[in-house]
Amino acid sequence: MVSTPLRWLSVVLFVAAAPGWAQAQRFHLPDPSYVYGPRFGPPLRDRNATELPKPPSADELRRDQALAALGRVLFYEPLLSRNGQRSCGSCHQQQHAFADPRRFSTGHTGRATERNSMSLVHLADLSPAPYQTRGVGFFWDGRAKTLEAAVLQPIQHPVEMGLPLELLPERLAMDPAYGALFLAAFGSDLVTAGRVGAALARFLRAIESRASRYDEGLAQVPHVVVDFPGFTAAENRGKRLFLGSVSGAPGACASCHMGSRPVTCGPSASVDATCFQTFELRNTGLEQRDQRAGATPGVAGNPQRTDRFRAPSLRNVEVTGPYMHDGRFQTLEEVVRFYARGVRPHRNLDAMLQGGGAGWRSGWGGSSDSDRDPHAMAELGLPMNRQQQADLVAFLRTLTDRELLRDPRFADPFRNGR
Ligand code: HEC
Ligand code: HEC
Structure with missing residues (x-):
């Protein structure tokens, strides 16, 4: 285990060593911005809802697009991992429909994940509200009930990225370009875990596949x-x-x-x-291991959920x-x-x-x-x-x-x- 000051030094060096750091931006966004659609925000159109959601204002639409663009940068941002060695995109690779071609992914310290990385296409289909009550959600075991909550898990996960959420503001302060991105998306440049989660979730909801x-x-x-x-x-x-x-x-x-x-x-x-x-x-009957130790623990200790994915x-x-x-x-x-x-x-x-x-x-x-x-x-x-x-x-x-x-x-x- 590297001591904390050393770990910090490695991150600072990592950022400083990025080519052209002093002069140029580390990342490039197009002007005009890409358009992310087709949905505005989470798809909360409940079948039982009596009123249609109000159409968004021009300002809301602009912020929504800025939120997706911010989410894209954060998705590929290695500063979200403790030692600057992993971004979400390391394990969720676009050419593999945002999955990882390796059986298990390698986390920020080189340790392997316990499960196979999942494709992140059509996550917007899983709208939060009705699923909370039905006990299903994101990840292989359905443990995250909203996408906003799901996207913050890998950041803190000890194997995956290992960064405590309290450190997000200082981390993102290391790149001054974030100020304008947060301002455009939220109307202020304050960095919070909630905002990071909202931006990542919005970006992921835009990933839809329709041209097969x-x-x-x-x-x-x-x-x-x-x-x-x-x-x-x-x-x-x-x-x-x-x-x-x-x-x-x-x-x-x-x-x-x-x-x-x-x-x-x-x-x-x-x-x-x-x-x-x-x-x-x-x-799906991958394993006959009811009697054996080592079965995936049932979600919330419920044996009915054992080995269900x-x-x-x-x-x-x-x-x-x-x-x-x-x-x-x-x-x-x-x-x-x-x-x-x-x-x-x-x-x-x-x-x-x-x-x-x-x-x-x-x-x-x-x-x-x-x-x-x-x-x-x-x-x-x-x-x-x-x-x-x-x-x-x-x-x-x-x-x-x-x-x-x-x-x-x-x-x-x-x-x-x-
Ligand atoms: C070290 C590899 C690794 C990194 C880095 C990583 N992930 Fe993952 N991701 C995984 C694995 C493995 C799973 C399946 C985990 C499980 O079910 O326990 C997963 C699952 C997910 C899921 C659930 C998808 C679904 O359909 O339920 C989401 C969402 C997700 N990751 C988003 C992210 C985001 C956002 C980041 C960056 C903040 C990120 N991941 C970083 C490996 C990684
Ligand atoms: C009883 C429900 C069920 C049926 C029926 C079923 N599947 Fe599945 N399928 C699942 C579940 C659950 C998983 C994930 C299992 C796991 O990882 O433990 C899965 C996984 C898969 C995967 C791998 C997905 C990935 O990204 O790893 C493929 C491909 C697949 N199924 C295709 C099929 C095909 C083709 C059929 C029909 C012959 C079929 N499934 C029938 C529930 C089902």
């Missing part, structure tokens, strides 16, 4: 279940398998990986064909590997083979994956809180032959959005980025 071959295909048909003209036969077959039902009712993969917006991502609501995630925590959006999944919370699968082929024949019994195993693929054939299969004896299950998972597995992988690859992976609005603005 899937989106092109969807735009050409009256309903998602219709074969897409631009798809190969294999991709269309894979799409049918993914949706799980010709009637378009959510089934199979879609029941856990396709939700509806903006509030209810789940099988009970009508499915939004563009939303490739749900937010419930589920057990949330899956990040499947958009761009082709480039976000390795896969699963522990990055155990290197390729999409391995993931799909797992669903076909690798699913193991677990007391929290989701109903969709129990008992000979009943849900696979008939759509949504019922409650996921079943207490049935897992060992009584004959055939678990979603049985598929090789051809079907290959078709599914072909379909998953149509979700890649190359534009997003190089969109300058989300790119590293630092001259000397890391």
Whole structure:
């Protein structure tokens, strides 16, 4: 462990050593600014709300855009880590849809993270209010209930960035360029953890993916279940398998990986064909380890939640590997083979994956809180032959959005980025 004064010295040296530090800005923002859309602020349009939200004023819109631009700089700012060695962008890399191509990421001191870094696309889908009561949220275990809270966790996390939030104001004071950015976003140059969280969250909410071959295909048909003209036969077959039902009712993969917006991502609501995630925590039978020590502790000590995880959006999944919370699968082929024949019994195993693929054939299969004896299950998972597995992988690859992976609005603005 390096003593505190030494650690401080290393940060000061790090900042001073940035090329052209005395003369030029460390980062570059375009003039005029990029436009971040399409949403203004958090998507709080509740289905039950009676009044439409008031349209924002021109001044609010300007501040909102400035907030996203500030968030972009902070996302790539190494000063947010204790020793200046890590930014959010180190582990959430744009060319990988903001995931990390390594199984585990390396934190600021060189230690590895415990879980695989998640893709940060379409986080705006998870609007805070309704999920607080349903006990799900951000991170693999759903522990953060709002994005504003989630983005402050990695900064303080001892492995990831290791910076106490009280130090944020002094840290950002090291670069005088922040004064104007905070002023534009908040009307004053005061730096607080809350403001840093708001800016990071706003930036992340802007990261949406809409230019994949899937989106092109969807735009050409009256309903998602219709074969897409631009798809190969294999991709269309894979799409049918993914949706799980010709009637378009959510089934199979879609029941856990396709939700509806903006509030209810789940099988009970009508499915939004563009939303490739749900937010419930589920057990997929990766591990049969009820009796063993070392299972992921249930959230808030609740055994019903043991080994349940949330899956990040499947958009761009082709480039976000390795896969699963522990990055155990290197390729999409391995993931799909797992669903076909690798699913193991677990007391929290989701109903969709129990008992000979009943849900696979008939759509949504019922409650996921079943207490049935897992060992009584004959055939678990979603049985598929090789051809079907290959078709599914072909379909998953149509979700890649190359534009997003190089969109300058989300790119590293630092001259000397890391
Ligand atoms: C050292 C690597 C590392 C750094 C640095 C890092 N993250 Fe992460 N991030 C991860 C890992 C690993 C996870 C999954 C952690 C878990 O679930 O416990 C994650 C998960 C997240 C999630 C949850 C996404 C979701 O879909 O639920 C958000 C949001 C996030 N990070 C934002 C950030 C922000 C903002 C920063 C910078 C302030 C940052 N991360 C810095 C590795 C990192
Ligand atoms: C019972 C709900 C459920 C079903 C059904 C399901 N999944 Fe998943 N999926 C999950 C969960 C939960 C995770 C994350 C699991 C973990 O990391 O422990 C996941 C992870 C994944 C991942 C890796 C995502 C990443 O970023 O690491 C892919 C790819 C995937 N699923 C594809 C599919 C396909 C294709 C199907 C249909 C054959 C399918 N899933 C069926 C719940 C489900």
